[in-house]
Amino acid sequence: MPHRSAVATEWRLKKGRYAMTGSECKACRELYFPARLLCRKCRNETIERGFSGNGKIVTYTTISSPPAGFEEYAPYGVALIKLDEGPIVAGQIVNEEEMGMGKRVAPVFRRLNQDGEAGVIHYGTKFEVV
Amino acid sequence: MDIGITGYGAYVPRFRIKVEEIAKVWHQDAATIKNGLKISEKAVPAADEDTITISVEAAKNALLMAGIAPQDIGALFIGSESHPYAVKPSGTVVTDALGIGPEVMVADFEFACKAGTAGIQCCLGLVKSGMIKYGMAIGADTAQGKPGDALEYSAAAGGAAFIIGPNPLAKIIDTYSYTTDTPDFWRREGQPYPLHGARFTGEPAYFRHIIEATKGLLKKTKMSAEDFDAVVFHMPNGKFPREAAKKLGFGEEKLAKSLIVETVGNTYSGSSLLGLSNVLDGAKPGEKILLTSFGSGAGSDSFALEVTARIKAAQGRAKTLKNYMDRKTYIDYGTYVKLRRKLRL
Amino acid sequence: MKRIAVVGFGQTKFGELWDKSLRDLAAEAGALAIKDSTLDAGRIEALYVGSMAPGRFAGQEHLAAMVADQLGLNPIPATRTEAACASGATAFREAVNAVASGKHDIVMALGAEKMTDLKIGEATIALMGAGDQEWEAGIGLTFPGLYALMARAHMAKYGTTSQQLSTVSVINHRHGAKNKKAQYPFEITLEQALKSPMVADPLRLLDCSPITDGAAAVIVASEEVAKKLNPAWVLSVQQASDTVALHDRASFTEILAAQVAAKKAYEEAGITAKNVDVAEVHDCFSINEILAVEALGFCPAGRGGKFVEAGSVAVGGEKPTNTTGGLKSIGHPVGATGIRQIGDIYLQLTGKSCNQVKGAKHGIALNVGGSGATANVTILGGNE
Numbered sequence: 067m068p069h070r071s072a073v074a075t076e077w078r079l080k081k082g083r084y085a086m087t088g089s090e091c092k093a094c095r096e097l098y099f100p101a102r103l104l105c106r107k108c109r110n111e112t113i114e115r116g117f118s119g120n121g122k123i124v125t126y127t128t129i130s131s132p133p134a135g136f137e138e139y140a141p142y143g144v145a146l147i148k149l150d151e152g153p154i155v156a157g158q159i160v161n162e163e164e165m166g167m168g169k170r171v172a173p174v175f176r177r178l179n180q181d182g183e184a185g186v187i188h189y190g191t192k193f194e195v196v
Numbered sequence: 197m198d199i200g201i202t203g204y205g206a207y208v209p210r211f212r213i214k215v216e217e218i219a220k221v222w223h224q225d226a227a228t229i230k231n232g233l234k235i236s237e238k239a240v241p242a243a244d245e246d247t248i249t250i251s252v253e254a255a256k257n258a259l260l261m262a263g264i265a266p267q268d269i270g271a272l273f274i275g276s277e278s279h280p281y282a283v284k285p286s287g288t289v290v291t292d293a294l295g296i297g298p299e300v301m302v303a304d305f306e307f308a309c310k311a312g313t314a315g316i317q318c319c320l321g322l323v324k325s326g327m328i329k330y331g332m333a334i335g336a337d338t339a340q341g342k343p344g345d346a347l348e349y350s351a352a353a354g355g356a357a358f359i360i361g362p363n364p365l366a367k368i369i370d371t372y373s374y375t376t377d378t379p380d381f382w383r384r385e386g387q388p389y390p391l392h393g394a395r396f397t398g399e400p401a402y403f404r405h406i407i408e409a410t411k412g413l414l415k416k417t418k419m420s421a422e423d424f425d426a427v428v429f430h431m432p433n434g435k436f437p438r439e440a441a442k443k444l445g446f447g448e449e450k451l452a453k454s455l456i457v458e459t460v461g462n463t464y465s466g467s468s469l470l471g472l473s474n475v476l477d478g479a480k481p482g483e484k485i486l487l488t489s490f491g492s493g494a495g496s497d498s499f500a501l502e503v504t505a506r507i508k509a510a511q512g513r514a515k516t517l518k519n520y521m522d523r524k525t526y527i528d529y530g531t532y533v534k535l536r537r538k539l540r541l
Numbered sequence: 542m543k544r545i546a547v548v549g550f551g552q553t554k555f556g557e558l559w560d561k562s563l564r565d566l567a568a569e570a571g572a573l574a575i576k577d578s579t580l581d582a583g584r585i586e587a588l589y590v591g592s593m594a595p596g597r598f599a600g601q602e603h604l605a606a607m608v609a610d611q612l613g614l615n616p617i618p619a620t621r622t623e624a625a626c627a628s629g630a631t632a633f634r635e636a637v638n639a640v641a642s643g644k645h646d647i648v649m650a651l652g653a654e655k656m657t658d659l660k661i662g663e664a665t666i667a668l669m670g671a672g673d674q675e676w677e678a679g680i681g682l683t684f685p686g687l688y689a690l691m692a693r694a695h696m697a698k699y700g701t702t703s704q705q706l707s708t709v710s711v712i713n714h715r716h717g718a719k720n721k722k723a724q725y726p727f728e729i730t731l732e733q734a735l736k737s738p739m740v741a742d743p744l745r746l747l748d749c750s751p752i753t754d755g756a757a758a759v760i761v762a763s764e765e766v767a768k769k770l771n772p773a774w775v776l777s778v779q780q781a782s783d784t785v786a787l788h789d790r791a792s793f794t795e796i797l798a799a800q801v802a803a804k805k806a807y808e809e810a811g812i813t814a815k816n817v818d819v820a821e822v823h824d825c826f827s828i829n830e831i832l833a834v835e836a837l838g839f840c841p842a843g844r845g846g847k848f849v850e851a852g853s854v855a856v857g858g859e860k861p862t863n864t865t866g867g868l869k870s871i872g873h874p875v876g877a878t879g880i881r882q883i884g885d886i887y888l889q890l891t892g893k894s895c896n897q898v899k900g901a902k903h904g905i906a907l908n909v910g911g912s913g914a915t916a917n918v919t920i921l922g923g924n925e
Binding site: 179 | 660661662663665666669675676677678679680681682683685686689690691693694697738739740741742743744784786787788789793
């Protein structure tokens with residue numbers, strides 16, 4: 067994201083950003099989202115594994131002071147979400163006025179930001195309190 | 197073999213702005229406008245929504261309803277006049293987001309408000325010829341109205357996705373297009389807002405093409421207005437489709453279910469498709485539906501559809517348009533202008 | 542095992558220093574530390590420089606060589622260490638290990654950061670390099686946001702209040718008002734703090750440490766050299782790591798890496814939390830001081846808010862903490878903070894602090910990187 071000209075950096079994350087594809091350990095079956103190459107528990111290799119994106123909020127905040135590139139969206143809600151499958155992920159909440167501990171969320175497809183007015187637009191998964 | 201709609205999905209953003217809010221700023225009379233346009237409020241996209249995000253959400257619903265694997269979709273066409281890029285397809289983000297392809301034919305369409313139905317026609321041809329098993333056509337827009345212009349009251353955001361294939365929940369009996377070069381509404385490359393020919397957009401544009409296309413379809417299929425249980429026309433406002441129905445001999449009760457424009461606004465490439473979505477949500481097996489879209493520039497695509505028994509299982513599988521229409525948060529004009537990026541930063 | 546000591550400390554003023562470049566700040570701090578130690582500069586054998594992002598903030602990589610160059614110390618080996626906001630303490634740990642290995646007798650550990658040339662939105666992005674680039678920065682999280690997520694979780698679990706959070710800042714400012722080197726050497730009131738604009742709910746502007754320019758340096762020496770100078774003995778340096786992304790942590794209401802490092806440090810030093818007379822903790826955001834006093838065992842888990850509210854962390858209280866102002870009042874030039882904390886403990890243990898704790902014998906410094914992916918605990922003991 068800070069690498070304005072490096073299109074590959076975000077492109078490489080497509081599967082995780084667009085389709086919530088994470089990892090599962092080949093050996094001990096531990097689940098990971100976001101994806102990682104090696105299992106944290108047993109250090110064996112992992113395979114791709116999809117996640118539904120449904121989960122619940124375990125903590126949240128509203129960001130009033132945005133980083134560069136996110137100004138037009140501020141203020142916005144961000145939460146740590148415990149996915150139904152187990153892993154916890156950080157994500158923006160699109161209806162931030164509804165945020166609360168334990169609230170259920172579902173995934174939605176939104177713009178994350180863009181590399182300036184003339185640059186590539188980055189898309190990803192945000193979450194909506196249902 | 198029957199070919200038609202095997203699944204469909206809708207999406208409308210949650211923000212709404214009322215006609216009163218806009219009229220207040222421009223010192224116009226809200227009651228007059230509401231009565232003239234037959235629109236009371238319209239849908240506005242959030243800062244992080246665009247034609248691509250709307251298309252993904254609508255397509256997700258369509259796939260859920262069709263119950264097919266994303267990999268079975270052999271073609272995907274998004275029709276819009278607000279594609280996020282001038283060059284770089286919207287369709288490829290949607291295919292990657294939904295696990296469609298990479299063995300898939302993709303191209304973006306533009307024909308003002310009828311780009312979505314043009315996509316349906318292409319999918320129909322590809323399926324009928326046996327080149328693909330299923331195709332998806334999406335009509336979606338985040339339309340822009342020039343501040344202070346009449347179109348500002350109606351230009352809205354939303355979209356619908358239709359999957360065309362065998363074993364349909366609604367068979368496509370036939371389709372007929374009527375197209376001429378007519379400059380009723382246009383936008384040049386690089387310009388932020390479209391321009392239009394005011395009253396020229398009526399009789400020589402909207403009405404001529406909708407009427408000729410519909411007449412052409414009726415002649416081709418040897419059907420008449422009485423044969424249809426419901427009719428859907430492109431909805432630039434609530435007035436034009438009512439007039440078109442009258443001129444073509446369709447009673448207003450047949451139009452009723454499709455007139456979502458009153459509280460959603462004109463979603464351009466999504467307009468007639470969202471109307472169709474609402475009609476299908478409540479349709480019964482055996483019912484016949486006529487849809488005629490209109491795209492400025494100009495052209496109309498007309499379709500005769502027959503609902504099959506499969507619609508029963510399909511209804512309720514995915515989020516309906518009503519779900520999105522009922523979900524709303526009102527905003528004021530200042531927020532609207534900020535969200536629609538009409539402020540040059 | 543032979544003992545190791547800190548024998549000198551120097552720091553620049555911390556603040557928004559338009560006229561000073563990164564290299565000038567580093568050179569100033571290094572020179573002050575050398576002077577304080579009374580050693581000849583030529584006797585320094587190695588240099589470790591802690592700096593989080595000199596490339597992002599000032600376009601300058603290869604910083605350690607640059608600092609050695611500016612201090613006239615070439616050709617000694619010079620290496621930069623980086624662990625986000627714990628870069629300073631990691632440089633100190635390398636310096637201590639270098640002396641402990643027997644390879645060197647006198648080593649300088651220096652920390653420096655020049656942050657204020659960037660606009661705030663870009664500085665925020667640069668700082669997010671301390672978090673998960675892809676899954677925290679990439680989705681629009683900021684550091685205030687990350688600590689806000691922890692603050693809310695702590696408030697929900699233990700009933701910690703906004704008043705308790707802001708009391709951290711009030712006490713640290715009261716301490717910092719005595720520190721000429723501080724960026725904001727003045728007091729603030731609880732009311733001011735609670736009315737300051739929200740940055741990331743529930744953290745307000747006055748719950749957040751500022752963006753700062755500054756440098757600090759310490760000289761580390763072997764026992765043979767140190768016993769002739771003004772030493773404070775290094776009783777332990779321990780460091781621990783945890784997941785970079787907050788969402789991968791086992792707990793959002795504790796800094797587990799700090800607990801691990803603290804436990805090992807107390808063991809190595811042969812003391813317990815009870816023996817600690819003065820502390821420096823990493824109040825990048827007010828919540829982190831609450832998490833720190835819990836991690837260091839000054840109070841039970843969850844009671845950090847009450848501990849602060851009772852004034853236990855003030856000079857005169859049970860566990861004087863951040864006695865010279867902490868990150869909030871002194872400022873937080875990221876790479877310099879870890880060194881500055883150790884330096885301030887050194888001043889306390891050698892009786893030279895601007896806000897002296899009488900008879901301080903044992904001091905502890907906790908330097909945290911990111912939202913808790915690195916924690917470094919240093920315990921110093923006064924010269925008997």
